[in-house]
Amino acid sequence: MNLHEYQGKELLSSFGVRIQRGIVAQNADEAVAAAKKLTEDTGTGWHVIKAQVHAGGRGKGGGVKLAKNLDAVKTIAGEIIGMDLVTPQTSAEGKRVHQVLVCEDVYYPGDSETEEYYMSVLLNRSNGRNMIMYSTEGGMDIETVAEETPHLIFTEEIDPATGILPFQARKIAFNLGLSGAAFKDMTKFVTALYTAYDKSDSSLFEINPVLKTSDDKIMAVDAKVTIDDNALFRHKDLAAMRDLREENAIEVEAGEQGLNYVDLDGNVGCMVNGAGLAMATMDLIKQAGGEPANFLDVGGTADAARVEIAFELILRDPAVKAILINIFGGIVRCDRVAQGVIDAYKNMGNINVPIIVRLQGTNADIAKKLIDDSGLDVMSATEFQEAADKVQAVLA
Secondary structure, X not given: OEXXXXXXXXHHHHOOOOEOOEEEEOOHHHHHHHXXXXXXXXXXXXXXXXXXXXXXXXXHHOOEEEEOOHHHHHHHHHHHOOOEXXXXXXXXXXXXXXXXXXXXXXXXXXXXXXXXXXXXXXXXXXXXXXXXXXXXXXXXXXXXXXXXXXHHEEXXXXXXXXXXXXXXXXXXXXXXXXXXXXXXXXXXXXXXXXXXXXXXXXXXXXXEEEEEOOOOOEEEOOOEEEEOHHHHHHOHHXXXXXXXXXXXXXXXXXXXXXXXXXXXXXXXXXEEOOHHHHHHHHHHHHHOOOOEOEEEEOOOOOOHHHHHHHXXXXXXXXXXXXXXXXXXXXXXXXXXXXXXXXXXXXXXXXXXXXXXXEEEEOOHHHHHHHHHOOOOOEEEEXXXXXXXXXXXXXHX
């Protein structure tokens, strides 16, 4: 589950991470009130207006702007709220902005130059350890840094049994070229950041940039936070932060129906029971010359009602040119699934895309006969290659 920047910063602050302070606003008048409040609390004269959407690269799309007075705050907030923000991480249609974060200006003049760093905390799946990735090249796309100057990216692996150790925090501060007060503040920042990541059961913290201010304070100017869905039962407060407006509407509805659905960009809809079989089915579609339009695991109870819901979800995608149903009858009998497909097809009326049904396992022979004798425009298959050939034929 992704958090908005303002939510991520609230989480960081609760663990002692210094953040760029801000107040969220739903409209231009609220933005002005937020700016006045920030001026009272922080003394800031300028304000940064940031669109709150689940996408990076907001500045490139015009979603992050500096306001030098209250009139500018109102104008900029009014322009950003309600816009469809297009960034390198959104679709061509963009994402509708419903709120902005009005932030204090932290790039104020002082005794030293401000500096920006990149820092993230994530799981290194190759060895089962958490990892802090960091770079002196903050404010840039980390992918560009990795491609053009990989020697400027550092990693520090953390043993989850011990957590981050003091020498590791000092090593990070040293590699970033810090000294004096900034060095000490960075060690505190890194330690608090890792603790926040660990205690919130997150799968990703990305702070870009981490800022060294002109008076040698270290703070998070941005915050991209992803919480592990499997741990949300332990964090009711974080689960309450979920913004369904930012998520794929079909995926949200599928979740409410107890289906595991992930929207993809292909042309062949998938309906499968079991995650492993679903992955194999997507490979099968690729080999047949198609592209999977979704990942959909209907689980072990593929009755008519469940299959009908799955059909409806798949067919909402106008790019779908065919549907492949691939069921292994272990927990559920194949003939029951076949009858579910037939009943769902009849309940929905005419379905205007070809349907290939591969049923293998308990009562597979009975299931194939049910499909073949149904009189419906549904093709049956029993082997992987047979299903692939039929997918290839309908896409030709």
